[in-house]
Structure formats: C-alpha cells, structure tokens
Amino acid sequence: SLQTKPLVLGTTDKITVLDPAKTYDFYTWEVFQNIGEGLLKYKPGTTELIPGIAKSYEVSPDGLEYTFKLREGLKFTDGYPLNAAAVKWSIDRVMKLDLDPSWLVSAFVERVEVVDTYTVKFVLKEPVSFFPALVATTPYTPVSPKSFPEDKVAEPTVGHYGPYRIKKWTRDVQLVLEANPDYYGSPPKSRLFVVKFYKNAATMRLALETGEIDVAWKSLRPIDIRDLKAKGKQKVLEVPGPYIRYIVCRCNKPPFDDVRLRRAIAAAIDRARICQEAYKGTVKPLYSMVPMGMWGHIDAFKQEYGERNLELARKILTEAGYSKDNPFNIEFWYTPTHYGDLEADVAAVIKESLEETGMIKIDLKSAEWATYAAEYLTAGVMPIFLLGWYPDYIDPDDYTSVFLHSEWSPDMGVFYSNPEMDRLLDKARTEIGIEKRTQLYEKIQKLMAEEAPVIPLFQGVLTAATQPNVKGVVLDPVMLLRYYLIYKE
Amino acid sequence: MASLRVYVIRRVLVAIPMIFILLGIVFFIMRVVGDPVSAILGGHAPQEQIERIKEQLGLNKPILFQFFDYLGQLLRGDLGRSLIWGQRPVISEIWDHFPATLELSICAFLVSILVGIFTGIIAATNFGRFFDHAFRLYGIITYGLFIPWIGIMLQLIFGVYLGVLPIGGRIGTLMEPETITGLYVLDSLLTLNMESFISAIRHLILPSLTLGIYLSGIYTRLTRTHLIEVLNKDFIKSAWARGLPKRTVIFKHALKNAFIPILTMMGLQFALLLVGAVLTEITFSWPGMGTLLFERITYRDFTTVQGIIVFFALIVITVSLLVDVIYAYIDPRIRY
Amino acid sequence: MKYSISRFIVSNIIKNIFPRKGTEYFVLVGFILVLLIILMAIFAPFIAPYDPIKKVGEILERPSGKFLLGTDGLGRDVLSRIIFGARTAVLVTFLAVSISLSFGVLLGLLSGYTGGKFDTVFSLVMDAMYSFPGLILAIVLAAMLGPGILNTAMAIAVIYTPTYFRMVRGLVLSLKESLFVEAARAIGAKDRTIVFKYIFPNVISSIPIVLSLNAADAVLTLAALSFLGLGLPAPTPDWGFDLRAGHAYLASRIWWPSTFPGLMIVILTLGFSLLGEGLNEILNPELRR
Amino acid sequence: MKNLLTIQDLRVYYYLREGAVRAVDGVSFFMKRGETVGLVGESGSGKSTLGLSILKLVSSPGKIVSGKILFNGNDIAGWNEKKMRLLRGSRISMVFQDPMTSLNPLMRIEEHLVETIRTHQKIPKAEAKKKASLLLNEVGIPPERGGDYPHQFSGGMRQRIGIALAIALNPDLLIADEFTSSLDVIVQFQILNLMKKLKASHQMGLIFISHDISLVSEIADRIALMYAGQIVEFAPADIFFSEPLHPYSEGLLNSVPNIELSDQKLNYIPGMPPDLVRPPDGCRFYPRCPYGEDICRRKEPPLVQIEKEHMVKCFRYDGKKSRT
Amino acid sequence: MERKVELKVVNLKKYFPVQKSFLERLLSGKIEYVQAVNRISFEVRRGEVFGLVGESGCGKTTTGRLITRLIEPTEGKIIFKGEDVTFIQGERLREFRKYVQIIFQNPYASLNPRMRIGEATAHPLEIHGIATGERKKKMVFEMLEKVGLEPAKKFYDLYPFELSGGQRQRVAIARAMILNPELVVADEPISMIDVSLRAKILELMLMLKEERNLTYVFITHDLAVAKYISDWIGIMYLGEIVEIGRKEQIFSTPYHPYTKALLSAIPVPDPKREKKDIKLKGEVPSSINPPSGCRFHPRCSFAKDKCSNLKPSLKMVDKDHYVACHLY
Numbered sequence A: 001s002l003q004t005k006p007l008v009l010g011t012t013d014k015i016t017v018l019d020p021a022k023t024y025d026f027y028t029w030e031v032f033q034n035i036g037e038g039l040l041k042y043k044p045g046t047t048e049l050i051p052g053i054a055k056s057y058e059v060s061p062d063g064l065e066y067t068f069k070l071r072e073g074l075k076f077t078d079g080y081p082l083n084a085a086a087v088k089w090s091i092d093r094v095m096k097l098d099l100d101p102s103w104l105v106s107a108f109v110e111r112v113e114v115v116d117t118y119t120v121k122f123v124l125k126e127p128v129s130f131f132p133a134l135v136a137t138t139p140y141t142p143v144s145p146k147s148f149p150e151d152k153v154a155e156p157t158v159g160h161y162g163p164y165r166i167k168k169w170t171r172d173v174q175l176v177l178e179a180n181p182d183y184y185g186s187p188p189k190s191r192l193f194v195v196k197f198y199k200n201a202a203t204m205r206l207a208l209e210t211g212e213i214d215v216a217w218k219s220l221r222p223i224d225i226r227d228l229k230a231k232g233k234q235k236v237l238e239v240p241g242p243y244i245r246y247i248v249c250r251c252n253k254p255p256f257d258d259v260r261l262r263r264a265i266a267a268a269i270d271r272a273r274i275c276q277e278a279y280k281g282t283v284k285p286l287y288s289m290v291p292m293g294m295w296g297h298i299d300a301f302k303q304e305y306g307e308r309n310l311e312l313a314r315k316i317l318t319e320a321g322y323s324k325d326n327p328f329n330i331e332f333w334y335t336p337t338h339y340g341d342l343e344a345d346v347a348a349v350i351k352e353s354l355e356e357t358g359m360i361k362i363d364l365k366s367a368e369w370a371t372y373a374a375e376y377l378t379a380g381v382m383p384i385f386l387l388g389w390y391p392d393y394i395d396p397d398d399y400t401s402v403f404l405h406s407e408w409s410p411d412m413g414v415f416y417s418n419p420e421m422d423r424l425l426d427k428a429r430t431e432i433g434i435e436k437r438t439q440l441y442e443k444i445q446k447l448m449a450e451e452a453p454v455i456p457l458f459q460g461v462l463t464a465a466t467q468p469n470v471k472g473v474v475l476d477p478v479m480l481l482r483y484y485l486i487y488k489e
Numbered sequence B: 001m002a003s004l005r006v007y008v009i010r011r012v013l014v015a016i017p018m019i020f021i022l023l024g025i026v027f028f029i030m031r032v033v034g035d036p037v038s039a040i041l042g043g044h045a046p047q048e049q050i051e052r053i054k055e056q057l058g059l060n061k062p063i064l065f066q067f068f069d070y071l072g073q074l075l076r077g078d079l080g081r082s083l084i085w086g087q088r089p090v091i092s093e094i095w096d097h098f099p100a101t102l103e104l105s106i107c108a109f110l111v112s113i114l115v116g117i118f119t120g121i122i123a124a125t126n127f128g129r130f131f132d133h134a135f136r137l138y139g140i141i142t143y144g145l146f147i148p149w150i151g152i153m154l155q156l157i158f159g160v161y162l163g164v165l166p167i168g169g170r171i172g173t174l175m176e177p178e179t180i181t182g183l184y185v186l187d188s189l190l191t192l193n194m195e196s197f198i199s200a201i202r203h204l205i206l207p208s209l210t211l212g213i214y215l216s217g218i219y220t221r222l223t224r225t226h227l228i229e230v231l232n233k234d235f236i237k238s239a240w241a242r243g244l245p246k247r248t249v250i251f252k253h254a255l256k257n258a259f260i261p262i263l264t265m266m267g268l269q270f271a272l273l274l275v276g277a278v279l280t281e282i283t284f285s286w287p288g289m290g291t292l293l294f295e296r297i298t299y300r301d302f303t304t305v306q307g308i309i310v311f312f313a314l315i316v317i318t319v320s321l322l323v324d325v326i327y328a329y330i331d332p333r334i335r336y
Numbered sequence C: 001m002k003y004s005i006s007r008f009i010v011s012n013i014i015k016n017i018f019p020r021k022g023t024e025y026f027v028l029v030g031f032i033l034v035l036l037i038i039l040m041a042i043f044a045p046f047i048a049p050y051d052p053i054k055k056v057g058e059i060l061e062r063p064s065g066k067f068l069l070g071t072d073g074l075g076r077d078v079l080s081r082i083i084f085g086a087r088t089a090v091l092v093t094f095l096a097v098s099i100s101l102s103f104g105v106l107l108g109l110l111s112g113y114t115g116g117k118f119d120t121v122f123s124l125v126m127d128a129m130y131s132f133p134g135l136i137l138a139i140v141l142a143a144m145l146g147p148g149i150l151n152t153a154m155a156i157a158v159i160y161t162p163t164y165f166r167m168v169r170g171l172v173l174s175l176k177e178s179l180f181v182e183a184a185r186a187i188g189a190k191d192r193t194i195v196f197k198y199i200f201p202n203v204i205s206s207i208p209i210v211l212s213l214n215a216a217d218a219v220l221t222l223a224a225l226s227f228l229g230l231g232l233p234a235p236t237p238d239w240g241f242d243l244r245a246g247h248a249y250l251a252s253r254i255w256w257p258s259t260f261p262g263l264m265i266v267i268l269t270l271g272f273s274l275l276g277e278g279l280n281e282i283l284n285p286e287l288r289r
Numbered sequence D: 001m002k003n004l005l006t007i008q009d010l011r012v013y014y015y016l017r018e019g020a021v022r023a024v025d026g027v028s029f030f031m032k033r034g035e036t037v038g039l040v041g042e043s044g045s046g047k048s049t050l051g052l053s054i055l056k057l058v059s060s061p062g063k064i065v066s067g068k069i070l071f072n073g074n075d076i077a078g079w080n081e082k083k084m085r086l087l088r089g090s091r092i093s094m095v096f097q098d099p100m101t102s103l104n105p106l107m108r109i110e111e112h113l114v115e116t117i118r119t120h121q122k123i124p125k126a127e128a129k130k131k132a133s134l135l136l137n138e139v140g141i142p143p144e145r146g147g148d149y150p151h152q153f154s155g156g157m158r159q160r161i162g163i164a165l166a167i168a169l170n171p172d173l174l175i176a177d178e179f180t181s182s183l184d185v186i187v188q189f190q191i192l193n194l195m196k197k198l199k200a201s202h203q204m205g206l207i208f209i210s211h212d213i214s215l216v217s218e219i220a221d222r223i224a225l226m227y228a229g230q231i232v233e234f235a236p237a238d239i240f241f242s243e244p245l246h247p248y249s250e251g252l253l254n255s256v257p258n259i260e261l262s263d264q265k266l267n268y269i270p271g272m273p274p275d276l277v278r279p280p281d282g283c284r285f286y287p288r289c290p291y292g293e294d295i296c297r298r299k300e301p302p303l304v305q306i307e308k309e310h311m312v313k314c315f316r317y318d319g320k321k322s323r324t
Numbered sequence E: 001m002e003r004k005v006e007l008k009v010v011n012l013k014k015y016f017p018v019q020k021s022f023l024e025r026l027l028s029g030k031i032e033y034v035q036a037v038n039r040i041s042f043e044v045r046r047g048e049v050f051g052l053v054g055e056s057g058c059g060k061t062t063t064g065r066l067i068t069r070l071i072e073p074t075e076g077k078i079i080f081k082g083e084d085v086t087f088i089q090g091e092r093l094r095e096f097r098k099y100v101q102i103i104f105q106n107p108y109a110s111l112n113p114r115m116r117i118g119e120a121t122a123h124p125l126e127i128h129g130i131a132t133g134e135r136k137k138k139m140v141f142e143m144l145e146k147v148g149l150e151p152a153k154k155f156y157d158l159y160p161f162e163l164s165g166g167q168r169q170r171v172a173i174a175r176a177m178i179l180n181p182e183l184v185v186a187d188e189p190i191s192m193i194d195v196s197l198r199a200k201i202l203e204l205m206l207m208l209k210e211e212r213n214l215t216y217v218f219i220t221h222d223l224a225v226a227k228y229i230s231d232w233i234g235i236m237y238l239g240e241i242v243e244i245g246r247k248e249q250i251f252s253t254p255y256h257p258y259t260k261a262l263l264s265a266i267p268v269p270d271p272k273r274e275k276k277d278i279k280l281k282g283e284v285p286s287s288i289n290p291p292s293g294c295r296f297h298p299r300c301s302f303a304k305d306k307c308s309n310l311k312p313s314l315k316m317v318d319k320d321h322y323v324a325c326h327l328y
C-alpha cells in the first residue's frame, strides 16, 4: 500500500506529551524539531543558530527588545496562517498555561508584541545574553490557534509547522511522519519517516539486526553498542552529548556542610571505572559541570584533584578527623527507576571506589524515581546522591546557575549558597560578548571544583546505530536528531 | 428461559456490593499508601499551594466523602485524569492499552485451555498410569514456572539464536490494520489484510506461549481431577453399562459435566491470567495494561494507577458474573 | 493434643518419605529441593566461591572453570550471587508467609466461628481481595512502601492473607456444622473449648498444604516484584532482580546472567509446589487420586 | 431349560498398593431365563463387584483374574470391549443405587433414552422418541415430562427412569445394584412392585443386589449369600429362609428384626468381616463362626451341593443336608 | 402403673430458612422456610422408650436436636421433669446437658477425628468438672468396658479412624452415658452399622437402660426396629406426628392411613408371606411448601374435601392412642 519504503527509526524514549506548552523532556523536544520549527534554529552539526521561521532579527541596544521578521505566507498544517499574531498567541499561551517548561519563556520575556503581520517583538524583563538560544527551544515553537485550545494542554496531530507533518500517531507504538508540502525549506530527504517506540533496548537492537529498523537511536545499551561495533554489520556513530551525570552533596546540613568531606569525595571518585565497568566505555569521564564541547568548558576538577587522588582524599579525611578505625559513614542514594538499568551498577562502583580510601563506609540506599525526585531530593533527605542533567538550552548558564546559584540550588537538592558564586553567575548571565562570558565561566568552574557542592562524573555519549546504507544522521551537541536529513541510499 | 433471565438480573444485583467493596479496597489502599499531592507537586511545595491542590482534588474533605465523590465520578464513567505529561483522561489511556492486553489474554487463554484440557483428558483416562503421572508433573512444574523466565528463555531460543520470531512489540512497522476492534489479528482478518495478519500472529506467538504454558498446567490439573471425579460417578458407570461408545461417554457425558467446575475455576483463575499478562507484557514489551501500570507506578501517576486497578477490578467482577451466567446456562440445576 | 497432631503428621510423612510409587516421589523431591535451598541460604558464605557484591572477574565472562556460571554485567560471580540470592528468597518468603499465615488463620477462625454481620463484611472484603489479581495489588503496595525486606514481605503478605482467611473460615464453617462439634455442644462444651479442642486441630492439619503452595506463590511474587525493580535495593543478590539485569544482555547471546537466577526461582517454586502436592496426598488420603 | 447365566469360579481382584483386594474370590452360581437371583451380603462383601464384572465394567485397578461368565451359553469373559459394548444395555443392563447420581444432570431424560436406543438400534430419532414415551409410560412417568432434567424429579421417579433406561432394549438380564436402598419404604415397595411387573412382561432375568435380606425375600427366586468375596450359600429362596444351612446365613437371619414376630429375640454375629487383602487361610467365616472347628482354620471349605440347586460352603455339610 | 412424665413436648415447631445468607436471599429474591417440625406434641415417661418413626426428611433428627436444645425452636415448649427448658441458657443449659444426652446417627462424623477415644470419652467429665486425673481415667475405663470396648486400655489410645463403625458407635454411647444422664435421645444409632452387628448395639442400649432406669427417645425409620425396642411409638409424616400409641396398639390396630401403608410396605424376611397391597400414591412432598390441610391428603386414598382444607389435630381414639386424621 506504500509507494515508498519509509525510513524507520527506533527509540526507547517516548513522547510524553505533544504540546510545546507542557512538554519538558528531550525526546518530545526532538519530535518538535521535526514537526515544528522555532523562530531560530541550530544549524545541524553545530551549536550555531540560524534563521528558522524568522528570516532575521534585531536586538535593541539595551538588550531588552528582540524583533523578529517572519517568513511570509507560511501555513500551519491545519491551514491556519503562521504570522506574528499566531506567534504571539503561542507564546502567550505558554506563559498563561504556566506549566513545566514555561519558565524558559516567562522567566525572561516580559511580553510579546505584534508589530505588523510578519513582525513580532519580544520585550525582555532584563537583558539575557543567551536569549537567541532560548528562542530555539520548544516552548517558543509556534502552534496553530485553530487546533490548540488556549487554556489547556492538548495533543492535536495537526496545527504545527515544520519539515514533517504527522500522518499517524499511535502513542507509545509509533509515529508516522510525512513530508510537509507547505514547508519553506528543502523537503525532507525521506518522504515518509517512522519512529518506532521500544520499551526494551534489546528488542530494539534485534530489530536493527534483522533490518526491521534503519536507525537505532536513544538508547542502545553499552553492551549492544560494543557488540554492534564488533560485528561491524551496522554503522555506529558516537559524539559526546550535553547529557551529564553527577553527584550532589547536600551542602546545608552535616556532614556535607563541611567542604572537606565534599572535597574528599571529589578526590576519591573513580570516574574511569564507572565509565569502563558500568558503561563499558560508552561514556566519557567529566571534570566540570559544563560539558565537553561547549564553549567555556575547562577540566576544573582534574586541575584541582587530578584524575583521581586517593592520597589526597585520605589526607583530607584524616584532617576531618576520620581514620581507618573511625571511618566516615554515609548513606549514598540512587534511583533504580529513572536512569536505566545500569544505575545500580554505577552506585556499586561508586561505593567501591570511595571505600577504597579505607576511611569511608558507604551504605547504598535507593528509592524509586517519583519519591527520589519529588520528595527526598527537595526535602533534603538524602545527604549525597546521584543525579543527571539534560540541558534546557545550550548555554553554560544552564549547567551552572541551576546547581550553584543560591536561588535555585535548593530545587536541585544542593542547598549551596556562596555570595561570590551568585555574583559571578549573575554577571555571566547578563554579560553580552562571548569572551567576557568565557572568562567568567572559567572562574565559576574553578570555584565549583574547589568547593565541590556537585561532583561531575561523566558525560553521555550520543550513539546511533544505523544500517550501512543510511545517510544523513547528524549527531550534534544539541542532541536533537534532525529526521529530515536522514535518508537511505 | 425466563427464569434464566431473572437469575441473570439477580446475579448482576449481587455483583453490586462486590463492586463497592472492591472499589473501597482500591480506594483506601491508594489513600493509605500514597499521597497524591506530593506526587503532583513534589515534597517542597509551599503550604498554600498544597492546600489549593487539595481543594481542587477534593482531598480536604473527610475520606468517606472523598470515596463517595469518587464513586459518583466513576458512575459518570470518569476515572479522572493522569497526573503526568499530557494529563490525559485515564479512560483514554486505558482504552489505548486494553486491546493489546485483551488480544494477548485471549490467545494465551486459548493456548492454555487447549493444552490443559488435552493433557488433562489424557491424564484422567490413563489414571494411575504413566501419562497420568507425567501430566500431573507437567501441571506442577508449569505452575512453578516464572513467567519472565520462560519468556526470556523463549526469546533466547526463538528470537536470538534461531532468529525466527520477534521478541517484542505487537506488529511489524506500518502494518497496523485499520482499527475496528483494536485486536490486530481480528482486524486484519476483517480487512483481509494478510500481511498484517501474519505479522500480528508472529508477534503473538511467544507471549501467548509463555503465558499459555504457564496457565495450562492449572487446566491440566483441573481437567484431570474433575474428569476423574466425574468418571467415577454413577451416571458414567451407567452410561458404560448402556453400551455407549467411549467417545460419547468421555466427551458428551463426562467432559461436559467436568467442565462445570472447570468453568468456575476459570473464573477464579482469571485473576491469574491478568497477573500473568502483566508480567508477560513487561517481558515482551507488549504495549498493554501491564506495561502501562508498571510505567505509571514508577512515575507515581496516582490517578492512572488507581484507574487501572479499578478497571481490573471491574473486569474481574464482570468475568465472574459472566462465568456464573454461562454456568447457569449450562447447568439446568442452577436456575432458580 | 499438640503431640497427637504432630505425631499424626510426622508419622505420615515418615511413612511416605520413602515412596514406593510414582507420585509419592513428589513430596520427597520437593522436600529435598526446598531443604537444599534453605541450606544454601544458611551456609551461603561458606559455599559461595566469591563475594556476591564485588567485582571479581571481567564483566560478562562465559561460564568457565573459574566462574562456573560466568560473571554478570558488573563482573560479579553469577554462582555466588544465586547462592546468596537464596537468602533473600528464603527470608522474604518466610516473613511473608508467616505474616499472612498468622493474620489469615486468626481472622479466619474468629470470623468463621462468630459468624454474623462481622463475618459477612469481613469475608466479603477478603473475597474481594482474593478475587483481585494479587500481583497487581502487590506491585502497587511495594511501589508505595518502597524497597526493603520487610516492606516487600508486607506487600506479599497482604495479598496472601485472604487465602488463609478463606481456607480457615471455610473449614471452620463446615466444622462448625459438623456432627462432632454438635456432639461437643451436646455434652456441654463451651465455645472456647470447641474452638480450641475440636475446630482448631482439624484446621491446623490442612495448613501445611496451603502453606507450602502459598510459599511457592510467594516466591513467584517476590521474583516478580524484584523483576520489576520493586523488590530489594541493589546490590542485594536477588534472583528476580538479577534475571532482569541479565535480560539486558539477551540480544548479545549472553544467556548465563538471566538463565541461572531464573532457574533458581523455578526450582524453589517447584520444590514448594511438590511439597504441597505431596503433603496434600499424605494428609488428605481421601483426596488421593 | 438352559441357563441364562452361569458363573464359574470367578475371581475379581483390585490391585492396590497394599496388595490385591480379593473382592470376588471363586464365585460360582447360575440362573435361568426369567428368574431372579437375590445377591445378598454385608457391605464390602463384593456384591457390586460381582455385578459389574458380569458386564465387565470393573473399574481400574480392578481386574477379572480368572473364571468363566457364560451368558446364553457364550463365555463372555474373553470377549473384547467392542463385543461387550454391543451386549451392554441391549442384552444385559444395569440399574444403580443412587437415583440422584445415576443420570447425567445436564441431559434431559428423553435424551438419555433416545441416546441409548439409538446406540443399539439404527432407527430415526422420531421413532426413538416415540419409543421413549412408551417406555416412560410403562414405568409410570407421564411421557410429557420427557423434556425435564433429572433434578426436576423425585428419587422414586428417577429410579423409575433408571429402570426405563435399563429395559429400553428388552434385555435378557437386568442387574439391579441396591437400587432401592436410598428410597423410603413406601416408595421402595412401589418400585419393587413395578419391577416384578416388568420382569414378568419382559421375561427378564434379574440379579437383585441388596444388603437387606428382608427386601430380597420379597422378590428373589434364588438367594446367593456372599461373605467376604465368596458365595457361602446358594439356594432357592423359600428353602433359604426356612432352612438356612450356613452358620452365617443363620446368624444373619436371626439378627434382622421381623415386624411379623412379637417378642423376637435378636441375635448378632460377633466380630467383623475379614480384610480382603489378607483373608484368613481356611474358612473366611471361621473367626466369627460359633461352630468353628480346627479344620475350618486350616482349609478352605468347598462349595458343596446339598440338593440339586442348593449349595453351601461349609465343612459341616457333606453333600447331604444333615451335618457331618 | 403410671410412670412419671420425664419429657413433655408441646406444640414444638422449627422452621429453617432456605436462603441462609444475605446474598442467597438476594439471589433468589425470596425467603422460604423448610417446615421441618410443625407443632408436634408428645410425652415420654420415665424408664420408657419412645420410638419416633418416620421416613427420611420428616423431621426426626430435628426433633431430637430440639429436645436436646442443640437448636432453638421457632415455637413451642419443651418441659423436662416439669421444668420449662425451652429457652434456658448458659449455666442452666450446661446443667441440663448433664441429664439429657444424644447419640447421633453417623458414628463416622460424630467423633472428633483428632481426638483419641479416651479423651473423647473423658471430655464430658472434664467439662462438667466431675472427675480428673486417675479417677477420671478409671471411670473412662469402666465405661469403655461396659460398652464392650475391651481391652479398654488399648482403645483408650486409639483414634476414631482406627475403629470400625460399630466400635465408634459404642464410643459415642460411652460418651453419652458417662455423665449418667436420665434422658437419652438416640438418633438412628444403628442405621449405619452392619446388619450383623446392629442387634449387639440395640442389646447394649437396652442393657444400659435397665441398669440405669434410663428414658430413651429412640429415632428410627425402621418400624421393625422400633417395634423391637420401644414401648411407645410416634409416627411422623412431613414434620407432624400423625399417630401416637403404645407399641402394641400401633401394630395391632393402626388407624392412620399412613401408618397402615407403612406397616404393609415393610419387607419381611419370609418369602411365603402373603403380600398385601398398599393404596398410596406418589411420594413425600417437599417440606418447603407442604400441602394444605392434612399434609398427607394428596397421597391418601380416603381423602375427603375437608382433608385439603382443615388440619386434623391429634385425637384420642383409644386409651393412650392418638391419631390426627379426619376419618376418626
């Protein structure tokens, strides 16, 4: 019944909610990159922003007003015109609904004004250096007032505008996309694109091997990646992604209100072993919260402690009054239900590597994700625990302020507060000009390594495995796969 | 048949208190062990926000009122909305997943019944001899099998080593038949879509075998005991004494009578079928109710979990009702 | 009286422990399997070749002379893990069964003997719970209670209490109507005497059967909860959990981390079921067929 | 006149783990066309087993070990299942004790009859139905109730239906196993009368199995008294009741209260019947026998013929009626 | 010589609901009653045996259980030695149990399978605090020997399942007699015992009666047995007593058509006896909706119009001989 054989991509992720005002997870954002488009977008393969629905934009000298000129004559897939009014309506809707991702708009944008049919102006609350990056995020994606209700979350399959449009969507089973004939740009490389949702990575891998799917994307297990590489029948593409994992120390209460203990942990942790043993080398050790590949990154923790320094750790612990006979006893928490099956392994390796000091005694504790994230984390129940971070927008700010700024760090369970740090972060946020900001972030990272409220562990690696004839899989730090570039030869 | 109709009506009436009790149990267990507000907000929300949500959800009222509110809601067919993501109505989440579970359950049920009754008959008619012992053992062993383990073993053999059958999912890419009943096998037959039909069957084989084998042991045992019991009854002796052929005696007289207690047990075992289906679904990534339940529990999607349980409860009651009615239909003694 | 019941049971077991015919091997085999696993649990530290929660070899090594059943995804010895896993299984099963047994039997006796409204309501509730798919309740309970030995045991116990309740209540009801209880009343026995001297001894003899069949169910339920990650916290060796961890390596044809823990679950369950079946034959000779 | 049925030295054992239960152990007797043999004995003496073995329906673990069953002159002991099937229900039929359970609860009684008739006679359904109504009428059930289920009938009526089923094909021999013992006396009386009537009109032989010796006396022409798997006395009914020879016969008759007698002195037989797995070596009745002598303990007494049709299994008689 | 009245039953009635539980009632939509015993009255005199005869299901056992206060009557009075015991409870009921005992029909079910013979027999002594320790044991041994369970020492330690039916019934008798009761209700005590042993049990019961001047209510469905053991006989039909009289009167001059039918239906071990015919139609109707008027009228060949409307009451036809029938 199908004239063209579709390109099939498998993933173990899922579409949570197909509404830009509500969705706040990476995978659904990826879908919006393909069925929708922001005013600005990233050039594939880079972190460089290029025009999207907007042809161009201007910033007022005070950095408070951004004026976008839209492309003309665009239509949503429900036929409704995509103009300045629709953009304003969409942004207003996000702010009014006030759901999970809305802070990405409402924290920065004062209001949106329609200047003329194709010109729209964003008035900011205060200058934000990374506003264009924000504009490229999903909450800024315009949707059609015809298909989306103004006052509640909805998941229509029409009313978007992007290279693809939805042909059929069976939740948790598959998403069938077809080329959007009204798209301004070059049409997608594959006319028909199917995303198959898997619950189980092993199944997905077998599907790849049997040729049922063309691309396996987020997330094959390390062991499968190793196997596939070894077999060599499929292509395996890897690139460091902006996804990071780290340890959080609860800084406001004993024992980790004592900076020495945090430093001891930071020194004793064995990143290499975690990457090798739990992840079979599919992730990379990380020495700063700002991920590798992002401007401003320095290996701050390596500079401070070296790759691993057991001696230093023992020294600090001795200073803090611990010894082999009087070890530092601590509960270490992790969650088995959110970060994949390997989390327990990660925790076990951490336990071993810390206990190698001979002066630390770890009691591993776990809680399922809802309790972990919704209750324990913010209530400060867990003295030290594992967490992970996917960025909201691609800027060092998103990797630092949230953890280190006294205003937000309680939300992340860090409870860290340092006026000097707050000052540096605030400055870096508003400063325009990449040089100055780079310097600021280097300072921030150094201070972070000294104080070690959070201890970076490793950076995720983006891996996609494809059939040999598949081309156009562009993996980039933005982490959102552009389906419209993929095709089969 | 008027009396049968009256019986059915009465039986339905009797089911009502059962429904209340089950709903009550579900409701109170969920209230006792879970806190929906913190599930929605996370533990650190300010007090006034907690109060606001409580009021929105009616959680500030006494628990009995809450229960009656909840019942009222249920009567309108409203199971509430999911707490996460799109906050979709729970009922649509359920309808999305239920056909998959239904399809799997039906197939597994058929497998288990066919295998179970067949082996049971052989065991009973060979009472005390080799096949009897062998199938008794079969019954005990299968009952002790752990579904995920059988599943994984089958996946290893047929999916990984032989590579002949898929080990997950319901159907091949873009092969879904047009939705009529939601059961792929049936829909593809109705729309004469052979490609879909084959794919659906191929995907069904391993999960239904897993669940079917597990359940078949119970039917082996049931069939065996009840058939032996019936075969020892005077009316069977009397049937032999009248010179009726073996086929008639075993199938027409014995099996039909043995079927009545088996049917009752089927009703009771239905819960086991559901339990098995949950585990099978998770092992085979089958997009059904079990997978949904498991996913939502890990996200603490309180209302969806409650909705699913209520739905299961209603199914259980409906099935036991159905069983009783079929029972009354088969057995003339039951009709009052 | 205590003596008499135990003598009755024990003498019957001894009489049957060396079976002469087909199905009577059931109880012997079941008994041996269960005993072996209990011994394994008790003496785990002496039997296990390695520390079950330490990396002792390369990851995912095939079974070999060094690691008889290979290593798991973290380089831990699979054999040692399943040996220690017996502890978890035995302990949780024991706890769960004891809890549900005590509650179920007590409530069943009370409810059955007193009768009346209390009984009606109670047995309706228990029936409802019984008819409900148990594992699903257990999943919800376990998820809400969080991981841990006692919590898991509680979640399992809750769903099996109705089994005992129903059995005991049913027995009590029929015993209450039985002629020998009526005879006891005719000689002027008080209620308490009737319950403890006439009803209870007759109830207790059926308990071993249900108990071992239930233990089989409890093992499966525990395995299921662990398989779903709702059982004990890692890195406690736990068959269900290890089975699930092993499931990940399926596509790589790495079968040993999943096959063996699963096999242990099956063996222990089988042991309990065989024991239950056998006891059933021994203690209820009239049901023998 | 030729014998309808002759049983010679029949042995039927149940093979249990404890050993073989010798339920029928060397039984011989005969009956003529149209006669009634009353098979009497206490519970467990092997009456039902004997009855069933005539149809070769002894259920596992029971087996016919040896002996002859001559029916109309043919030894059916050696017949295969297929041949036996044709015999059952048509030439020899059987009525069972419990009218509650001897009919299939899920089948209308008419279906029972039609099924039986059509198993043995290839006639159209309608004709079989007509025959069924006639039969019901004959046993005193209104034929219009043919469409009812067994549970809708009372015990007596069900037993009548059982009889209708048994005589449906005009058998030569009817075996009735305790078929009135669950009925009340008055109904029992009615059924017994019906049986007598049918027996006469159908020219059937009847083996009437019962533990109630008084009841047997009402219908039997000959009495076969069983004790522990053996026939200890076989005699014409009037002789048996007036002059019982075997000590067991004597004891039994004396232990039954008789409503006709006033100031009856009841007797009883001490002890209990033997275990049929390990019966006593000599005479099986020896342990309970008031006249037991040494020889009785050592040797099994033969079944001796006293008169032409009177046999007794006791050393006290030696081919004559007088005691030796 | 007129003996003292030991037990008097007046208009005793017992209805059992058919639908026992709430759910059953809901399922069938109505409440029906089994009219098991319907206004029966009789007297039993000290030292005599009152035989209660009737067909299966006519309410004999129910009457026995009512008399021994094992179930509560729906209506009516039970007077034991001049005292109204219909509703006594607690200690007084326990005291009553010392004097009134019952032996059940089924010896396989009336003994606790988990209790040794000795314990079972001794239990009444313990309950009523009559004897303990060695004295108790001695009394039990004596009793066991008296009922013929010799050697008592051996039987003392056996379990019921190790005994035959006759032996079990002896245990039941021993247990009933050990308290030295005055009135014993024997509910078909021999019907489940082998024919050859029945006479022995009857003899034992008669011996005990003579020895202790006991009063028996002897329930049986077998007129021949009743004739053998009783002084008085009451004929029951469908929950009602249709005829009462001294044994000789019942057998020589039965009045009620039902009694007559019963008498002629009883088989007699004598093939030469001339067979009488009985003019009786049908079978016993259900006691849930019993016939109106005289409950026997649908089967009676002498029934008149009156019989279907009016319930006949017991009328004296001779001295000590009562009949409930419109014919007289």
Ligand SMILES: Nc1ncnc2c1ncn2[C@@H]1O[C@H](COP(=O)(O)OP(=O)(O)OP(=O)(O)O)[C@@H](O)[C@H]1O
Binding pocket: D014, D016, D021, D022, D023, D041, D042, D043, D044, D045, D046, D047, D048, D049, D050, D059, D060, D061, D062, D211, D276
């Ligand atoms: N299926 C069987 N398996 C083993 N033993 C059996 C079986 N049927 C009968 N017996 C034994 O065979 C013996 C004779 O049994 P049978 O039923 O023929 O006696 P019966 O005279 O008909 O007794 P009743 O009057 O109780 O019906 C008994 O000892 C009985 O226990």
Ligand SMILES: Nc1ncnc2c1ncn2[C@@H]1O[C@H](COP(=O)(O)OP(=O)(O)OP(=O)(O)O)[C@@H](O)[C@H]1O
Binding pocket: E016, E017, E034, E035, E036, E054, E055, E056, E057, E058, E059, E060, E061, E062, E063, E221, E287
């Ligand atoms: N506990 C009860 N509940 C309901 N109905 C009962 C109960 N006990 C007896 N009946 C009914 O009452 C009627 C009389 O029963 P009862 O046992 O007194 O008769 P019976 O004369 O002793 O009969 P049998 O000779 O069979 O022992 C029967 O119809 C019986 O079904």
Ligand SMILES: [Mg+2]
Binding pocket: D047, D048, D049, D177, D178
């Ligand atoms: Mg018999």
Ligand SMILES: [Mg+2]
Binding pocket: E060, E061, E062, E105, E187, E188
């Ligand atoms: Mg009775």
